[in-house]
Amino acid sequence: MTVIATQNAPGAIGPYSQGFVTGNLIITSGQLPVDPASGTMPKSIAAQAEQSCKNVGAILEAAGSGLDKVVKTTCFLAHMEDFAAFNEVYARYFTSKPARSCVAVKELPKGALCEIEAIAEK
Template identity: 40%
Template sequence: MKRLTAAAGSNLPVGPYSQAVISGNLVFTAGQIPVIPGQHIQPETFEQQVRQTLRNLETVLQAAGSDFDHVVKVNGYLTDPAQLEPYNRVYAEMLGHAPPARTTVCVSLWGVALEIECIAEVIDHRLRV
C-alpha cells in the first residue's frame, strides 16, 4: 500500500489519517470537505460548496494518479435532505459524463454541509502498488 498524507494544493488533514491510500490499482480517498485550500474558508452557497468539495477531491485523485473519469464509487454525505437536488445538479456537471456507482446519505457533520469520498482506478502505472 501507498499512503498519501497531503496532496500538493490540498487542505492538510485535520486528524491522523491519509488523504488517499493506493492499494493495487485502486485509490481510496478520505472524505473531502468544501474548504478552499490555503484560505481555510468555505464558499457561501451550497452549490459552490459542492463544486469546491469536488475540486478538492479531484486534487487528491490527481495526486494519487487518477481522475474523475476513473472513479468507480462515490459516497456523499449531506446534512439536509433539501440539499439533494442542488448536489445532483453540480455532481452531474462534474461527474455526469460517466457516472460511477454512488451512495448519498444525510448525516450530521462538524461545521460543514457536505463531505465526499470515492474509490477510483489508478491510471498512472508508476503509482500503482
C-alpha cells in the same frame, strides 16, 4: 500501500490521510468543501459541492488518476433538501456516473453542508 499527500486539497484535520493507493485502487478520505489555499468554506451548497468535487479531483490527480476513473462515491449531506442542488454540481464533475451512495447526516465537521469520498482506478 502508498499514502497520498497534496497541497492542492485540504490537509487532514485528524489522524488520517487524504487517501491511499493500494494495488490499482485509489481510496480518498471524505473531502469537506474547504479551500486548500485559504482554509475557508463557501456558504452555499452549490459552492460547497463544487469545492468538495475539486478537492477529490486534486487527490486523485496527485495519485495519477482523475474523476473520470471514479467507480464509487459516498456523499454526505447535512440537509437532504440540498439533494437537487448538490446533484446539479456533482453531475458536472462525475460525468462517468460512478456507483454512489448519498445520505443525510446529523452534522458534518466544521459545519459543512456536504462531504464526498471516492474510490477510483489508477
